[in-house]
Amino acid sequence: MPEIEGVVPIIPIPFHADGSIDEPSLRRVIDYCVAERAAAVCLPAYGSEFYKLTDPERLRVVRVAVEQSGGRVPVIGQANHPSAAVALDLAWAMEDVGADVISMAAPRVFAMGEEDLLRYFRTICNGIQGPLLIQDFNPGGPTVGASFAGRLHAECPNFRYLKLEDPFMAPRVRAILEATNGEVGVLEGWGGMYTLELIKSGICGVMPGTATLAPLNRVYWNCKRGQDAEAYAAFQSILPLIVFELQHMELFLHVEKRILQALGLLETTHVREATIQLDPDTDQHADWLIQQILPLLRS
Numbered sequence: 042m043p044e045i046e047g048v049v050p051i052i053p054i055p056f057h058a059d060g061s062i063d064e065p066s067l068r069r070v071i072d073y074c075v076a077e078r079a080a081a082v083c084l085p086a087y088g089s090e091f092y093k094l095t096d097p098e099r100l101r102v103v104r105v106a107v108e109q110s111g112g113r114v115p116v117i118g119q120a121n122h123p124s125a126a127v128a129l130d131l132a133w134a135m136e137d138v139g140a141d142v143i144s145m146a147a148p149r150v151f152a153m154g155e156e157d158l159l160r161y162f163r164t165i166c167n168g169i170q171g172p173l174l175i176q177d178f179n180p181g182g183p184t185v186g187a188s189f190a191g192r193l194h195a196e197c198p199n200f201r202y203l204k205l206e207d208p209f210m211a212p213r214v215r216a217i218l219e220a221t222n223g224e225v226g227v228l229e230g231w232g233g234m235y236t237l238e239l240i241k242s243g244i245c246g247v248m249p250g251t252a253t254l255a256p257l258n259r260v261y262w263n264c265k266r267g268q269d270a271e272a273y274a275a276f277q278s279i280l281p282l283i284v285f286e287l288q289h290m291e292l293f294l295h296v297e298k299r300i301l302q303a304l305g306l307l308e309t310t311h312v313r314e315a316t317i318q319l320d321p322d323t324d325q326h327a328d329w330l331i332q333q334i335l336p337l338l339r340s
Contacts, residue, residue: 044115045080045081045142045226045245046080046246047078047080047246047247047258047261047262048079048080048233048246048247048248048254048257048258048261049079049080049081049082049083049117049246049247049248050074050079050082050083050249050250050251050253050254051084051086051088051089051249051250052067052070052071052083052084052085052088052089052106052251053088053089053090053251053297053301054067054084054089054090054094055298055307056313057308057309057311058311060311062102063307064105065308066306067102067106067109068105068109069305069306069307070306071106071109071114072109073251074114074251074254075110075113077254077255077258078258079114079258080114080115080246081114081115082106082110082114082115083116083117083119083144083174083248084103084106084116084117085099085102085119086144086146086176087146087178087290088250088290088293088294088297089102089119091119092121093313099120099131100131100134100135100138103118103138103139103140104138104139107140115141115142116139116140117141117143117174118132118138118140118142118143118144119144119145119146119176120132120135120143120144120145121145121146122145122148123148125148125161125164126164128145129168132145132168132169133169136171140171141171142171142172142173142174142201142202143165143169143171143172143173143174144173144174144175144202145165145173145175145176146175146176146178147161147176147179147185148161149177149178149182155188155189158185159189159193162175162193162200163193163196163197166197167197169199171199172200172201173197173199173200173201174201174228175200175202175203175204176204176206176230177205177206178230179207184205185203185205186213186216186217187213187219187220188220190203190217190221191217191220191221194220194224194225198224201225202226202227202228202245203217203225203226203227203228204227204230205227205228205229205230206229206230206231207231208235210239211238211242212242214227214242214243214244215242215243218243226244227244227245228246228247228248229244230247230248230249231287232249232250232286232293233247233248233249233257233260233283234280234284234287236249236257236260236276237260237264237272237273237276240261240272241264246261247261249283250286250293250297251297252282252296252297252300252334252338253279253282256276256279256334256338259271259275260272260275260276263275278334278337279334281330282296282330282331282334285326285330289317291312291316292317292319292327294312294316295312295316295327296327296330298310298312299328299331300331300338303335304335304339
């Protein structure tokens with residue numbers, strides 16, 4: 042069984058109003074994740090605006106997370122880049138500052154077949170010291186499955202986790218576990234939308250936003266204990282928020298930061314440009330949904 046099991050929040054990167062990284066707020070978010078029993082924390086990923094950070098900033102936020110966690114929770118450093126060489130350089134630097142696991146998104150700037158992805162990730166696995174988590178996010182297209190997972194893990198045993206984000210995934214989760222003898226853990230992404238239907242299929246965890254860490258912990262562990270009614274009730278309480286947020290990644294960022302500011306964790310809700318400006322109706326509904334979920338989070 043993989044060592045990481047449970048809810049692994051994606052850490053949003055807090056910014057000051059001038060756009061610089063707000064490290065005190067980032068440290069508070071890490072402490073919050075520890076207090077709420079996160080299985081691990083992951084940054085800088087899509088939900089961290091990694092695509093708006095410089096390489097030194099990406100390394101810095103991992104260093105801060107490692108320092109603040111102080112070994113209380115594993116830190117997953119995400120080193121996305123379509124160039125295997127550049128990604129590997131960043132992964133080495135993240136391992137040097139203490140990242141426990143390296144995560145990388147599949148390089149899908151252009152269409153890639155299984156052989157191409159295997160060649161890319163062999164390079165990564167053979168270059169890093171610790172375990173690798175692969176995220177395959179490919180809206181509207183196929184993602185990797187049992188063949189890819191089985192072949193890569195057979196050659197590279199440090200490939201340990203696979204994060205997938207597409208619907209109707211239960212049969213593929215079972216097939217991946219079978220192909221890897223249960224040695225590659227599958228984590229569900231996409232904000233946790235498919236959590237409830239995939240726990241019994243064998244996922245080892247969920248990788249949502251930080252704002253839904255606490256309620257998704259209740260969903261995951263109640264379901265694992267066979268307390269399905271309690272899991273369903275907890276899932277009901279947050280599903281409208283998840284569905285709303287996932288209409289657009291930049292909307293997700295705005296809503297997540299508003300919630301975390303309301304919890305006293307962030308000084309500002311600044312999202313770096315380029316981003317979207319919420320129209321008045323979307324803005325109002327976002328605030329209404331946040332007011333519905335805050336009592337649950339504060340309890």
